[in-house]
Amino acid sequence: MTRAERARYLADRYPAAREALEFYGQVADFQGDWRELRDLVKRIGPPILRDAAQRLTPERIEQEPRGFFARVLARQDPPVARTAVMNECPKCGHPPQCAALRPEGDGSAFHLVCGLCRHQWPFPRALCTVCGEIEEERLVYYAIEGVSHIQTRVCDTCGKYLHVIHLGKDPLAIPDVDEIAVLPMDVWAAEQGFEKIYPNLIGI
Ligand SMILES: [Zn+2]
Ligand SMILES: [Zn+2]
Secondary structure, eight states, rough: OOOOHHHHHHHHHHGGGHHHHHHEEEEEEOOOOOHHHHHHHHHHSHHHHHHHTTTTTHHHHOTTTTSHHHHHHTSSSSSOOOSSSOOOOTTTTEEEEEEEEEEETTEEEEEEEEEOOOOEEEEETTTTTTTTTOOOOEEEEOOTTOOEEEEEEEEEEOOOOEEEEEEETTTTHHHHHHHHGGGHHHHHHOOOOOOOSSTTTTTT
């Protein structure tokens, strides 16, 4: 299943996140130059990105290396990381976007998922991915009713959270796509004053 197909499937199942999923499905596998991406965003992007698309010039892409357009375009050729440090992607150095739990042997293995190149790498499950908290009772899991394969883990010490996608419960899940399905959880977390480990491609 491609990212676009998965996004369409989830969009039908989780109407609260439909618009965001449909848009992410279109840009996640985007291959083309910045003009085509700009035209796509002008057509179907959320208002904030449509405004950015109107003002887009080649200089602006270079000036905003962490901006939406630069990040989508960089996907095709992510920079090579020198060393793996803390929670950063060992391949490209970008912060993680979410986590995945993969069945392995009798249990499951915890992996972080890069927000840029989507590489997945193992990380200690018992550790806050931001501040390193290891007290079990300070790492609290929440879930939305009706979404059984995604949990949101909040660290009470640093206030950061990330979504954890359980591939054992849905083997077809694609972590960076599926985490958008729990958009209402991001809204709730923001209301509680929690901050996401790193915003995804569409700024959520
Ligand atoms: Zn990466
Ligand atoms: Zn923490």
